[in-house]
Amino acid sequence: MNFNEPHLDYAGISPLIALTVGICVVLLSAVFKPTKRWAPGLTTIALAATAGLLIWQWDDPKTLITGALRLDDLAISISLISILTAGFCVVLSLRERATEEAGSGEYHSLLLGSVLGMVLLAQATNLVSFFVALETLSIPLYILCATNLRREGSLESGLKYLIVGSIGSATLLYGMAFLYGGTGATNFAGIADGIARNGLDGDPLILIGIAMAAVGLAFKTSIAPFHQWTPDVYQGAPTPITAFMAVATKAAAFAVFLRFFDVALGSQLDDWQPALAALAAISIVVGNVGALGQDSLKRMLGYSGVAQAGYMLGGVVVLSESGTSSLVFYLAAYAFMNLAAFAVIVGRERETIFGDDIRAVRGLGTERPLLAWPLTISMLALAGLPATAGFIGKLYLIEALVEGDYTWLAVFIAIGTMISLAYYLRVVAAMWMRPETEVASGARPVIAGASPEADPVDPDAGSRWYIVGPALLAAAVTVFFGIIPQPLVEFASHAGAALFG
Amino acid sequence: MSIDWFIVLSALLFATGALGILLRRSPMVILLCLELMLNAGNLALVAFSRMVGNGQGQVFAVIVMVIAACEVVVGLGLIVAIFRRRIPLNVDDLRELRG
Numbered sequence: 001m002n003f004n005e006p007h008l009d010y011a012g013i014s015p016l017i018a019l020t021v022g023i024c025v026v027l028l029s030a031v032f033k034p035t036k037r038w039a040p041g042l043t044t045i046a047l048a049a050t051a052g053l054l055i056w057q058w059d060d061p062k063t064l065i066t067g068a069l070r071l072d073d074l075a076i077s078i079s080l081i082s083i084l085t086a087g088f089c090v091v092l093s094l095r096e097r098a099t100e101e102a103g104s105g106e107y108h109s110l111l112l113g114s115v116l117g118m119v120l121l122a123q124a125t126n127l128v129s130f131f132v133a134l135e136t137l138s139i140p141l142y143i144l145c146a147t148n149l150r151r152e153g154s155l156e157s158g159l160k161y162l163i164v165g166s167i168g169s170a171t172l173l174y175g176m177a178f179l180y181g182g183t184g185a186t187n188f189a190g191i192a193d194g195i196a197r198n199g200l201d202g203d204p205l206i207l208i209g210i211a212m213a214a215v216g217l218a219f220k221t222s223i224a225p226f227h228q229w230t231p232d233v234y235q236g237a238p239t240p241i242t243a244f245m246a247v248a249t250k251a252a253a254f255a256v257f258l259r260f261f262d263v264a265l266g267s268q269l270d271d272w273q274p275a276l277a278a279l280a281a282i283s284i285v286v287g288n289v290g291a292l293g294q295d296s297l298k299r300m301l302g303y304s305g306v307a308q309a310g311y312m313l314g315g316v317v318v319l320s321e322s323g324t325s326s327l328v329f330y331l332a333a334y335a336f337m338n339l340a341a342f343a344v345i346v347g348r349e350r351e352t353i354f355g356d357d358i359r360a361v362r363g364l365g366t367e368r369p370l371l372a373w374p375l376t377i378s379m380l381a382l383a384g385l386p387a388t389a390g391f392i393g394k395l396y397l398i399e400a401l402v403e404g405d406y407t408w409l410a411v412f413i414a415i416g417t418m419i420s421l422a423y424y425l426r427v428v429a430a431m432w433m434r435p436e437t438e439v440a441s442g443a444r445p446v447i448a449g450a451s452p453e454a455d456p457v458d459p460d461a462g463s464r465w466y467i468v469g470p471a472l473l474a475a476a477v478t479v480f481f482g483i484i485p486q487p488l489v490e491f492a493s494h495a496g497a498a499l500f501g
Numbered sequence: 502m503s504i505d506w507f508i509v510l511s512a513l514l515f516a517t518g519a520l521g522i523l524l525r526r527s528p529m530v531i532l533l534c535l536e537l538m539l540n541a542g543n544l545a546l547v548a549f550s551r552m553v554g555n556g557q558g559q560v561f562a563v564i565v566m567v568i569a570a571c572e573v574v575v576g577l578g579l580i581v582a583i584f585r586r587r588i589p590l591n592v593d594d595l596r597e598l599r600g
Contacts, residue, residue: 128557128560131565132564132568135568139575143575155586156583159595166535166572170535170538174538176542176546177542180550181548181558233598236597236598
């Protein structure tokens, strides 16, 4: 009997191999005493190697593992955003309580595991690889949210995220089962073929499948009305993990959102387009209104993330090359804007007693200008003010929506932006306008985000390089791409061309 | 036998699981209900796999079982951690995070 070895394109799967090796090495390094402190360094090396291998495949689209994965520029650009965010997360996790509680090796290998899921998810072109990648992404995140074992809120957020995330996965799986039942195929192209061949246009089986898959993905991307978990989990999780979750999960989930709805369900456009547009509009309203009056900065960013997910969903709704490019541009810009804000929050959480409450940034302008500027830039960019990447990103999204005959959704984005100014500017005002009255000492008050076992106060945390560095870098990039957007536009248009070119 | 019965059964299982998550308060029972929802998907996959005559659905179902096991392990681990902190095991009492 002959054994035909399957053809494996090792170059194509090399980023996945690098990440997997990274997970094993980081986990093992924690076992041996001399290498115990190496985990952050080894994680950074693994992430850098993966990014390098991905950039090596840039502009060289290929189909891997008998059509289960497709490595094209969309997958690569989204993976790079996730890897970059994970890199920031590693730096922000230095000296983080959660890292020590959970064990540095475990913490970092779980982080790498989640990145592996994201890189896979961005490439998935098969229901099976889609589902496996989504769970590879989610399960480590459930644990990471709960790593701050001493804090009740952290455990609570982990359990909440697990329950809600699993409901999302189960719904998605049920939807996938119906799509498979209707078409007899699990790969995206086969599903599109099956719909055309069996004359299933508008068939209830397919419609149920689409609806349930969309609900499952909406849970993961925190699109209203499936967003309830977002503020709770963002607030409870260790802040570096919140930063990672907010940006990278969204990026990876939107990548598969695009690929799934374009490749597999493109022919059913008329059925799902209005539904997704309605979800986007609801998200924009619910997120922006919910963020008003939040005193916890992480909760506020959670609600703002819901609103931003609504803006980004607009890029999926129009299903065009410009829609995809503008979505990828916005995701990249969103990564930098959010990372700058979260870096500042991490710093303030460690040096004041206020946790992530808005009081923690009061008087920041005079006290720590090096942290106040990044947070200011981040808030203005999230609100979409000119000369920031957020403005250019919104501009492109609105342009794509108008081109795709969804002008009313573009109007929603504009209205949402106006509402959002109220809560973003509140943070800016707290930083620059109020004098420093309260002294960060004395008895620990009962306030949001700080429990009696809250992290110990490190009075110099706000001036450490691993806080100020990432904050300044992310803010500088936000401004840079706001003034000279061309390189990022180029990057994003490659991603758009990969799917539609 | 028609495939309808399998799909009806799987829909019933899915609805039971979803209702259980909404109505029950113990995280243990909620985990059980999640399993029920995933297994409803598995049943549908296997039934459809027989119907369309290829094995892809069955392979998918086996992989889903592995993933479901991973989820339960993490869920039980979190429940143990919460139990050790002497927090009441009732999802209604998990209300430190709200607003």
